[in-house]
Amino acid sequence: MTDKDRQTISPVPRPAGEEEDLLRIWATPKGWRLPTAVNNTVIGLLYLGAAFLFFVLAGILALIMRTQLAVPGNDFVNQDLYNQLFTMHGTTMMFLFAVPAMEALGVLLLPQMLAARDLPFPRLSAFAVWAYIVGGSVFFLTIFFDLAPQGGWFMYPPLTLTEFQPGDNADFWLLGIGFIEISAIAGAIEIIVGVFRTRPPGMSLDKLPIFGWAMLIFAGMIMVAFPAVILATMLLEIERAFDWPFFTAELGGDPLLWQHLFWFFGHPEVYIIFLPAAGLVSMIVPTIARKPLVGYNLIVVAIAATGFFSFGLWVHHMFTTGIPALSLAFFSAASMAVAIPSGIQFFSWIATFAASNRKIQFTTPSLFVLGMLAIFLIGGLTGVMVAMVPFNWQAHDTYFIVAHMHYVLVGGMVFPLFAGFYYWVPILAKRQLSERLGRWAFWLMFIGFNVAFLPMHFTGLLGMPRRVWTYSEAMGWGPLNLVSTLGAFTIAAGVLVFIVDLARNFRVGEGGKDNPFGAGTLEFLPQDVYSTRSIPHVSSRYPLWDDPDLPRAVAAGEHYLPNAPTGGRETLITSPIHARPQYVIQMPGPSWSHVLAAVFTAAFFLLLTVKLVTPALICGALAILSCLVWVWGIDKGPDKGPIDIGGGLHLPVYVTGPMAHGWWAMIVLMIVAGSLFFAYLFSYLYLWTVSPDAWHAGRPYLPGALRPFLSALLLISSAGMIWGARHRLKIPGHRSLVSAGFILLAALFAGTGLGLEFQGHWGQGLRPQSSSYAAMVYLGIILSAQIMLAILIMCFYCIARILAGKLDRIRVASLENTSLLLYYLVGQALLGLLLIHGFPRIMGPLA
Amino acid sequence: MTPPRSPVKFLLYGALSLSGILAWAGHFGLAYGVQHLVCQSALIPANLWHVILAAATGLFIACIGLVFWNIRSRNVFRDPDGDVSQFYTYVTLTLLAVSLFGILLTAIAGFMIPVCGSLR
Numbered sequence: 001m002t003d004k005d006r007q008t009i010s011p012v013p014r015p016a017g018e019e020e021d022l023l024r025i026w027a028t029p030k031g032w033r034l035p036t037a038v039n040n041t042v043i044g045l046l047y048l049g050a051a052f053l054f055f056v057l058a059g060i061l062a063l064i065m066r067t068q069l070a071v072p073g074n075d076f077v078n079q080d081l082y083n084q085l086f087t088m089h090g091t092t093m094m095f096l097f098a099v100p101a102m103e104a105l106g107v108l109l110l111p112q113m114l115a116a117r118d119l120p121f122p123r124l125s126a127f128a129v130w131a132y133i134v135g136g137s138v139f140f141l142t143i144f145f146d147l148a149p150q151g152g153w154f155m156y157p158p159l160t161l162t163e164f165q166p167g168d169n170a171d172f173w174l175l176g177i178g179f180i181e182i183s184a185i186a187g188a189i190e191i192i193v194g195v196f197r198t199r200p201p202g203m204s205l206d207k208l209p210i211f212g213w214a215m216l217i218f219a220g221m222i223m224v225a226f227p228a229v230i231l232a233t234m235l236l237e238i239e240r241a242f243d244w245p246f247f248t249a250e251l252g253g254d255p256l257l258w259q260h261l262f263w264f265f266g267h268p269e270v271y272i273i274f275l276p277a278a279g280l281v282s283m284i285v286p287t288i289a290r291k292p293l294v295g296y297n298l299i300v301v302a303i304a305a306t307g308f309f310s311f312g313l314w315v316h317h318m319f320t321t322g323i324p325a326l327s328l329a330f331f332s333a334a335s336m337a338v339a340i341p342s343g344i345q346f347f348s349w350i351a352t353f354a355a356s357n358r359k360i361q362f363t364t365p366s367l368f369v370l371g372m373l374a375i376f377l378i379g380g381l382t383g384v385m386v387a388m389v390p391f392n393w394q395a396h397d398t399y400f401i402v403a404h405m406h407y408v409l410v411g412g413m414v415f416p417l418f419a420g421f422y423y424w425v426p427i428l429a430k431r432q433l434s435e436r437l438g439r440w441a442f443w444l445m446f447i448g449f450n451v452a453f454l455p456m457h458f459t460g461l462l463g464m465p466r467r468v469w470t471y472s473e474a475m476g477w478g479p480l481n482l483v484s485t486l487g488a489f490t491i492a493a494g495v496l497v498f499i500v501d502l503a504r505n506f507r508v509g510e511g512g513k514d515n516p517f518g519a520g521t522l523e524f525l526p527q528d529v530y531s532t533r534s535i536p537h538v539s540s541r542y543p544l545w546d547d548p549d550l551p552r553a554v555a556a557g558e559h560y561l562p563n564a565p566t567g568g569r570e571t572l573i574t575s576p577i578h579a580r581p582q583y584v585i586q587m588p589g590p591s592w593s594h595v596l597a598a599v600f601t602a603a604f605f606l607l608l609t610v611k612l613v614t615p616a617l618i619c620g621a622l623a624i625l626s627c628l629v630w631v632w633g634i635d636k637g638p639d640k641g642p643i644d645i646g647g648g649l650h651l652p653v654y655v656t657g658p659m660a661h662g663w664w665a666m667i668v669l670m671i672v673a674g675s676l677f678f679a680y681l682f683s684y685l686y687l688w689t690v691s692p693d694a695w696h697a698g699r700p701y702l703p704g705a706l707r708p709f710l711s712a713l714l715l716i717s718s719a720g721m722i723w724g725a726r727h728r729l730k731i732p733g734h735r736s737l738v739s740a741g742f743i744l745l746a747a748l749f750a751g752t753g754l755g756l757e758f759q760g761h762w763g764q765g766l767r768p769q770s771s772s773y774a775a776m777v778y779l780g781i782i783l784s785a786q787i788m789l790a791i792l793i794m795c796f797y798c799i800a801r802i803l804a805g806k807l808d809r810i811r812v813a814s815l816e817n818t819s820l821l822l823y824y825l826v827g828q829a830l831l832g833l834l835l836i837h838g839f840p841r842i843m844g845p846l847a
Numbered sequence: 848m849t850p851p852r853s854p855v856k857f858l859l860y861g862a863l864s865l866s867g868i869l870a871w872a873g874h875f876g877l878a879y880g881v882q883h884l885v886c887q888s889a890l891i892p893a894n895l896w897h898v899i900l901a902a903a904t905g906l907f908i909a910c911i912g913l914v915f916w917n918i919r920s921r922n923v924f925r926d927p928d929g930d931v932s933q934f935y936t937y938v939t940l941t942l943l944a945v946s947l948f949g950i951l952l953t954a955i956a957g958f959m960i961p962v963c964g965s966l967r
Contacts, residue, residue, distance in 0.1 A: 196857075206934035297934060301941045308868040312875070312949075325964075326882060329956030330875060337949070576857045577931065689883050843888045 009537060010646035014557040019533065021564050026117070026530035029590045035130070036590035038122035039529060044108025045428065045508065047129045050136070051101035055414075056495065057140060058092035061085050063492055066452075070485040072473035079469040083150035084169075086467055088143050090153025091173065094269060095180050096136045098413055099222075102276040103128070103187040105420065106215045110194055112427060112523035113209050115538075115554075117531045117571035119194035120661045122587055123594040123630060128186040130598030131179060138606050139176035142169070149173035152467060154262050155236070157247040157255045162240045171609045174237045179605040181226050181233075185672055188219035188226075193664045195219075198571055199579040200522070201560060201647075202538040209521050209541070210293065213300050214279025217307040221272050223668065224311065227676035229265035231683065232258055235779070244768045244775035246687075252694030252772035256321055257686055261679060263314035271310040273409060275303055277416035278345050281369055284423050285349045287519040288366045289356035292542055295348040302341035302348075309338040319392045328389055335387030342380055349373065361517070364438030368419030371446045372411050379407030382457070400460025406453045418445070418498070426516050427523055430507045437501040444494030452487025455480040520545035526555040534559035534646070535572055538579075565643040566653060572645065573661055582659060583652045584643055588634050597626035628797060635801075637732075637811035656813050666817045670824045673787060677828050680783055684835065687772045692843070698773035699840045703760035708837045711760075712830055714753035719826045721746035722819045729802075729809040736808070740799045743815070746822060747795040754784055754829060757836075773840075780832045787825045794818040860924065864939045866914050867946035874907045874950045878957050886963035896962050904954040908947065915943050 028037050037043065065085050068076045077085065107125050111118050119125060142148040149169045151160040160170045195216045199208065208216075235246040236258065245251035247258055286293045293299065315323060315331035350373075353360060360366060382404040386392050395401060418441070425433055459480045464471065471477055515524040520542030525532045536559045540546040553559060560581065561572055569587040574580055600623035607616035638654040645651055657663060688695050725742035758781050761774075768778040798815050801807035807814055878900055885896045918924070924935040 204931045206930050297937045298941070300934075301938050304865075304938070305868070305942060305945055308865075308872070312872070324879075324882070325960040326879060326953075326956055329960065330879075330953055333952045333956070334949070340945075577860060685880075685883075689887055692887055843890065 008553070008558045009560055010534060010558055010562045012556055012558050014562055018557065018563040021567075022530040022533070023528065025564050025567075025569055025589075026528075028529060033590065035595050036592055038118075038126045038588070038590055038594075040107050040111045040118045040122065040125065041428065041529070043122070043125050043129050044104050047100060047104030047107055047125075047132070050129070050133050051097050051104055054092050054096040054136060054140065055101070056499075058089050058097060059492060059495065061089040061092070061143070063488055065089065066485040066488040068470065069481050071482065072471055072475070072478045074470055077469075080146075080150070082469040083467075084143055084146075084148040087149045087152055087155075087173070088140070091149070091177070092140060093409075094153060094273075095177055096132075096140065098273040098409070099184055099269070100132055100136075101417060102215075102218060102273060102413075103184065103191070105276060105280070105417075106191045106194075106218070107187065108428075109424060109523060110191065110212065110215060111198070111531055112527065113212060113521055114194070114198055114203070115200045115522045115525060115532045115535050116194070116198035117535075117569065118587060119190050120198055120571075120573070120585060120587070121190050121193070121665065122569075123591060124186050125190050127594040127598045127630075128183040128190070130595050131186075131601050132183040134599050135176060135179050135183070135602035135605065138602065139172060139180075142172050147172055154259075154266060156262075157236060157239075157258050160236060160240075161247065168610055171237065171240065174233045174240070175605045175609040178230065178233050178237075179601060181230050182601070184222055185226055188222040189665050189668045189672075191215050191219040192223075192668050193661050196576040197573050197661050197664060199574050200535050200538050201572070201574055201579055201581050203574075203579045205577055205579075206297075207538060207541050210282035210296070210299055210303075211276070211279035213303050214275045214282070217303050218272055218276045218279075221268050221275075221307050221310065223672050224675045225265045225268040225272065227672055228261045228679040231676055231679040232261035232265070235261075235683070238775075238779075242769070244778070245772050246683075246775055246779075248772075251770070252687065252691035253775075254687060254690040254772075256318070256323075256690075257683055259318050259321065260314070260686060261683065263317045264311070264679070264682075267314040267317060268307075268310040270408060270412075271306055274342075274412040275306060277372075277413040277420075278303070278342075280416045280420040280423075281349060281372060282345070283519075283521065284365050284369055284419055285352050286542070287423075287517050288361050288363075288369065289352045290359050290361075290518070291352055291355045292520075292545075293348065294351040294355055295344070296541065298344055299348050302344040305341040306338060309334055309341065313338060316387055316392065319389050320396045332387055332389050336384055339380055339384050346373070346377070346380075363422070363517070364433070364435055364442060365419040365423040365517070367439065367442040367446075368415050368422065371442060372415035372419065375407055375411030375415060375446075375449065377411075379404060379409075379411050383408060395460060397466050398460035399456040399464045399466060402466055403453045403456035403460060406449075406456075410449055410453075415445075418442075423517065424523070425506065426513060427527055428508060429505075430509045431505055432513075432516060433501050433505050437497055437504075441494045441497040441501065444497060445491050446494075448487050448490025448492075448494055450487070451490060452484045455483045455487075459484070514551060515544065525551050533557050534562035536560070537647070560647060560649075561645045565645075566640050570653075572651075581645060581649055581651055583655050584645065585661060586636055586653055588630075591630065593626050593630035597623050597630060600626060624793060628793075631797075631814075635806070635811060635813045637806075654811070656816055660813060660816075662813050662817060663820070666820045670820065673824060673828070677783060677831070680780060681831075681835065684776045684780070684839075687776060688839075688843075691772060694771040694773040695840050695843065698766065698771060698777070701761065701764045701766040701774070702837060702840060703764055705837070707756060707760040708833045711753045711757045712833055714749045714756065715826045715829050718746045718749035718753065719823055721749060722815075722822050725798075726812065726815055726819060729807070729812060729815070732808045732810055733805070734808065735802055735805055737802075739815075740802045743795050743798050743802075743818075747792050750791065750822060750825060750829075751788055754781060754788055757781055757829075757833065758785075777836055780836055784825060784829045784832060787821065787828070791818065791822050791825060794821065860935055863914065863918070863924075864935060864942065867911060867939070867943035868949075870907050870911055871946040871949040871953075874903060875953050877903050878953055882957070882962070893962055897958065900954060900957045904950060907950050911943050911947055911950070915940065 028039055028042050068074050147169055149172060155173055195212050238244045239246050245253040247253045247255045282293055312334035315327050316335045386395055422433055422438055459477050464477045514526050533555050534557045536554050543550055566586055569589050570584050572581055573583050573585050575582055600619045603619040604616050604623055640653050642650040642652050721742045725739040728736055728739045730736040761777055766774050768775045798807060798818050801814055881899050885891045885893050918936055918939055924932045
C-alpha cells in the first residue's frame with residue numbers, strides 16, 4: 001500500500017457503542033430460536049455438519065458392503081438390501097455429501113474471504129440448508145424401511161420404470177433428489193451474486209481469491225448441469241406415474257435419453273465437486289509454502305476451462321452404448337484434454353512448493369494436501385486410460401472404474417475437505433484441532449484408502465463387475481477383496497480419530513489465535529459475529545502479507561462501514577469487475593418464514609412421493625405462503641438517505657435495475673430456467689433422431705397455423721402489459737390501480753396464450769401417452785406452465801403490494817423481477833411454439 | 848456519488864472472455880446437428896456434409912482469429928486498472944488458443960469418419 005492508501009478511510013477513534021451495536025444486530029438467536037439464524041457462519045457450519053453426518057452414514061453403508069464382499073459366497077446381507085446399499089451409498093455421497101459440503105464451504109468461507117458481513121441473500125442460504133437437512137434426512141431414512149431405491153445412483157431406465165421397479169422406492173430417489181437440486185440451485189444463486197457483488201472495495205476480479213473463482217465456476221456449472229438432471233427426473237417420474245413414453249422404445253422413446261441427460265449432469269458433477277476442493281488447495285498451498293501461488297492467471301484459465309471441458313465429457317460414460325462415431329471421437333479427445341487444465345493446477349501447486357525454498361510447514365492441512373496430490377494423480381491418470389475408447393470398452397462397469405472414481409473423488413474432494421477443515425477451524429472455533437490426532441487421522445485415511453482402492457484396479461482388470469452382491473470363489477477375486485475390506489475399515493478408523501478430535505477440541509465461538517498459519521488472505525482477519533469490524537480496502541491478492549498492519553486497522557474500524565448506519569444488518573455491494581462501492585444492501589435477519597418454507601417444500605415433495613396428493617398440495621401452498629411472508633418485508637425501498645461508509649463515499653441503500661443484487665439473482669434464475677429449456681430442446685431433437693417416424697406420425701395432429709399465431713400474439717401482449725404496468729406506476733404515496741390492472745391482464749394474457757396452445761393439441765386428439773412425440777409436445781407446455789404458475793403468484797403479490805402502498809415508481813424491485821421472469825417466459829414459449837409447430841413441418845421425408 | 852451504471856462492461860468482458868469456448872461448443876453442436884440433419888432428413892443433401900463442415904470450421908476459426916486480432920491490436924479490454932486489463936487479455940487469449948485446438952479436433956474427426964454409417 002502507498003502512504004496515500006494508508007490514510008484512514010474512517011476516522012478514528014470510533015464513537016463509543018458502535019461495536020456493541022454491531023454485536024447486538026448480528027447476534028445469533030439462542031435456544032429454541034436457533035433454527036431462525038441466518039448468519040453465514042451458523043448456516044455454513046450447520047450445512048457442513050449435516051454434510052459430514054451424511055458422509056459418515058454413507059461410509060457406514062460402504063462398510064456393510066465391504067463386509068459382504070470380504071469373502072466369496074457371503075450372505076451377510078441379502079441381494080435386495082445390497083442393491084439398496086450401493087444405491088444409497090452413491091446417492092448420499094454425491095447428492096447429500098459432496099455437493100452440499102462444497103456449498104457449505106462457500107457459504108461459510110466466502111463472506112470471510114471477501115470480508116463481507118454476509119452473502120446477499122442470507123435467508124436463501126438458510127432455506128437451502130433446511131430444505132436439504134429435512135429432505136435429505138427423510139430420504140436417507142428410507143433405507144431402514146426397505147423403501148430405498150435400488151437402481152444405482154444413476155437410476156437407468158428401463159430398470160427403473162414401473163414395470164421393473166414397482167413400489168415407491170424409485171420415486172423416493174426421483175422426487176427426493178428433485179428438491180435437493182432446488183436446494184443446490186438456491187445455494188448457487190447466492191454464491192454467484194455473492195462473488196460478483198459483495199467483494200471488498202479494490203478487490204477487482206484479478207485479485208479474487210482462487211477459492212472465489214472456483215466457487216464461481218462451481219455455481220455456474222450447477223446452473224447449467226443441474227437442470228439436465230431435473231428434467232431427467234421429471235421425465236422418469238412422469239413416465240412412472242402417467243405412462244408418457246419418454247424412455248419406452250416401442251412408442252418412440254429411448255432409454256439412452258436418460259443416460260444423456262443424467263451424464264450431462266453427472267460428469268460435470270465430478271468437477272462441481274473437484275473444482276472448489278482444488279480451490280481450497282490453491283488457498284492452502286501458498287500458506288504452507290509461504291509464497292504467492294505460482295500462475296494465478298493460468299489457474300483461473302484452468303478452472304474456467306475445466307468447467308467448460310466437463311460439459312464435453314458426459315458421453316464417455318456411454319462409450320459402450322453404440323453412439324455415433326463423431327461423438328466417440330469428440331468425447332474421447334475432450335476426456336483426455338481435460339487432463340490439461342487439471343495438470344496446470346497440479347503443476348502450479350508443485351511450482352509453489354518449489355518456490356518455497358524448502359520452508360514448507362508440515363502441519364495436518366499440509367499432509368492432507370500432499371495426500372490429495374498423490375491420490376488425485378493416480379485417479380487422473382486412470383481417467384486418461386478410460387478416456388480411450390478401446391480400453392473403456394474393456395474396463396466399463398468393472399471394479400477398475402470403481403477404483404478410478406474413488407481415486408478421483410476421494411483424492412479430489414475428501415482429502416482437500418479435511419485439509420480445509422484443519423486449516424480454517426481457527427476462524428470458527430476457540431482452539432485448533434489436535435496436530436497429533438490430525439496426523440493419525442491422515443495416515444490412517446491415506447494408508448487405508450490405498451489399501452482399499454488400489455487392489456480394485458486389479459479386481460476390475462480380472463473381470464469383477466460393479467454392483468455384484470457376491471461372487472464365486474472360483475473367480476479368484478477373494479484375496480484382493482479381503483484386502484480392500486481391511487483398507488475400508490482402516491479409513492473408517494481414520495475418520496473415527498477425526499471425530500474424536502472434533503469431540504475433544506472443536507468448540508464453536510470466537511476465533512482463538514487469529515492467523516495461526518500466517519495466511520495472507522482476508523478470512524484470517526479478526527472476526528466476530530458481524531464478520532470483520534470494518535470492510536477493508538484491498539489492493540493485492542495477499543493483503544495480510546502485503547500490509548501487516550491491516551488486521552489492526554480493520555479491527556479498529558479504520559476501513560469502510562465500521563458501524564451499522566441503517567440500524568440493521570447491511571453490507572457493501574460493489575461493482576462486478578472492479579469492486580467499486582455502489583450501494584449498501586439492507587439484509588434480513590433471523591426469521592421462521594424461510595425455515596417453514598423449507599420444511600413445507602420438503603414435505604411437498606416427500607408426500608407426493610407416497611402419493612398423498614392432497615396433503616402434498618396443502619404443503620406446497622403453505623410453502624408458497626411462507627415464501628411470500630419471507631419476502632414481504634425485504635423490499636424496504638429507499639427508507640434512508642445516502643449513508644456515509646467512510647472514505648468520503650455516501651451510498652444509497654436502495655437501487656433497482658441492472659445494478660441491484662436482486663436483478664442479478666433473477667438473471668441467474670433465468671439462466672437456470674434457460675438451461676432446463678435447453679435440456680428439453682436437446683431431448684426433443686434427440687428423440688426425433690432416434691424415432692423420426694413418431695414425428696411424421698404426429699404431424700397430422702398439429703393444429704392449424706392460426707392457433708400458434710394467436711398464442712404468440714397473446715404472449716407478446718402480456719409482455720407489453722407488464723411493461724405498461726411498470727410505466728404507469730405512481731410516485732411514492734400514491735396507489736396505481738391502473739398498474740394493478742395491467743399486471744392482472746399480463747398474467748391473464750400469458751396464461752391464455754399457453755392454455756390455447758394446450759387446447760389446440762388436445763382438441764386435435766393428441767394424447768401424451770400415445771408416442772414420444774406427443775409426450776414431448778405436452779412436456780414443452782408443462783415447462784412453460786410451471787413458470788407461468790410462478791408468474792401468476794408473483795403478479796398477485798405485486799398487486800397486493802400496490803394496494804398496500806409498497807410498490808411505486810421508486811420501490812419497484814418486486815415488479816421488476818416479475819417483469820424479467822415474464823419476458824423470459826414469453827421468449828421461451830415463443831421458441832417452444834416455433835419448435836413444436838415449425839420443426840415437424842420443415843422436416844422433409846425420412847432420408 | 849457516481850450514478851448507478853448498467854453492467855454492460857461486465858457483460859462485454861464476460862462474453863469476450865468466454866468467446867473461445869462458446870465457439871468451440873457452437874462448432875461441435877453445429878457439426879453434430881448438421882450430420883443428423885443430413886442423415887435423417889432430406890433437408891440437406893448428404894454430399895454437402897463435408898462442404899458444410901469445412902465452411903463451418905473455416906467460419907469459426909475466422910471468428911476466433913477476429914477476436915484474437917481485435918484483442919491483440921485494439922486493446923479491447925481498455926481499463927484504467929492495468930492489472931484488470933492484463934488479466935482479461937491473458938484469460939481470453941489462452942482460452943481462444945485452447946478452443947482453436949478443440950475446433951480442429953472436431954473437424955478432423957468429422958472428415959475421418961463415415962458420414963452416415965457412423966450414426967447407425
